[in-house]
Amino acid sequence: MMVLYEDLAARTLAIEVRDRLLLQFKGDVEIGFNWWRFDYLADPEIGREAASCAVSADLILVSFHRLADVSAAVKAWFETWLSKRTALEGALAVIRVSAGVEEPVIHDDAYLRLAARRANLDYLPLTVPPAAPQDIDRLRKDAVFHPPSGWQESPNPQYDSSGWGLND
Numbered sequence: 333m334m335v336l337y338e339d340l341a342a343r344t345l346a347i348e349v350r351d352r353l354l355l356q357f358k359g360d361v362e363i364g365f366n367w368w369r370f371d372y373l374a375d376p377e378i379g380r381e382a383a384s385c386a387v388s389a390d391l392i393l394v395s396f397h398r399l400a401d402v403s404a405a406v407k408a409w410f411e412t413w414l415s416k417r418t419a420l421e422g423a424l425a426v427i428r429v430s431a432g433v434e435e436p437v438i439h440d441d442a443y444l445r446l447a448a449r450r451a452n453l454d455y456l457p458l459t460v461p462p463a464a465p466q467d468i469d470r471l472r473k474d475a476v477f478h479p480p481s482g483w484q485e486s487p488n489p490q491y492d493s494s495g496w497g498l499n500d
Contacts, residue, residue, distance in 0.1 A: 334366045334382075334389040336373075338402070341429045342395040343369070349393060349427060349458065370396070374405040383413035392453065393425045399441050410447050417451040424448035425456040 335350070337343040350365060357363065366389070368382045386392060396402055426444050441457065448455040 333363055333391045333393060334368065334385050336368050336370065336382075336392065336394045336406075338370050338396040338429075342397065343367070345427060345429050346393055346395040349395075349425075370403065370406045373409040374403075379409050379412065383409065383416075386413045386451075387417050388419070390419075390422045391425060392423070393427065393458075394444060395427050395429065397429050399443060402443075407443065414447055414450045417453070420452050422452070423454040423456050424451070425458050427458040 333350075333353075335343075335346045337346050346367075353363065366382075366385045368378075368385070372378045373382055424444060424447065426441055445455050
């Protein structure tokens with residue numbers, strides 16, 4: 333799986349999607365991840381390496397705020413590999429950081445829809461419910477996360493010990 337992300341917020345959302353995929357397919361499928369920030373795709377060497385990854389990826393996840401914010405350099409990078417992809421299976425999944433409940437699922441992504449078609453990829457617009465508020469457990473360094481309804485939770489959550497306290 334290749335992950336393209338705009339900034340830290342987009343990367344955080346992509347990590348959340350990755351974690352949910354890993355939970356969903358735990359033990360069934362081995363998934364490798366390659367992470368690429370938009371800013372670095374303009375570098376010739378990094379751009380070539382990322383394009384090579386895109387040509388062979390089964391799933392490409394693009395995480396951003398608004399397509400209007402995607403630079404011409406990123407779109408130009410897409411153009412460098414779209415026609416080189418010969419695999420007939422795969423998907424381009426798109427997720428927006430700022431997508432809210434009131435926003436439609438189909439958004440300003442006509443370019444990415446066309447790019448998916450040109451690369452023989454299925455197009456998957458993803459939506460993630462808004463994150464639930466986090467509570468900070470002052471006695472532990474763990475953040476307490478209340479997952480949105482409908483998402484599976486890990487049956488065996490992993491906790492890091494802060495080393496503080498008698499029963500820690």
